[in-house]
Amino acid sequence: MAKGKFERKKVHVNVGTIGHVDHGKTTLTAALTRVCFDVWGTGESRA
Numbered sequence: 001m002a003k004g005k006f007e008r009k010k011v012h013v014n015v016g017t018i019g020h021v022d023h024g025k026t027t028l029t030a031a032l033t034r035v036c037f038d039v040w041g042t043g044e045s046r047a
Contacts, residue, residue: 011040 015032017025 011036 013036015029017029019025
């Protein structure tokens with residue numbers, strides 16, 4: 001039995017960060033995540 005085609009319904013972004021220890025990689029990632037959530041929300045439909 002063939003599987004159905006997977007269709008992505010949410011925005012998907014891969015972000016890679018490279019840097020030395022204690023140079024703010026985690027802080028930057030948290031800030032980007034927060035802004036994306038504030039702008040686009042979770043991507044789930046609201047009833």
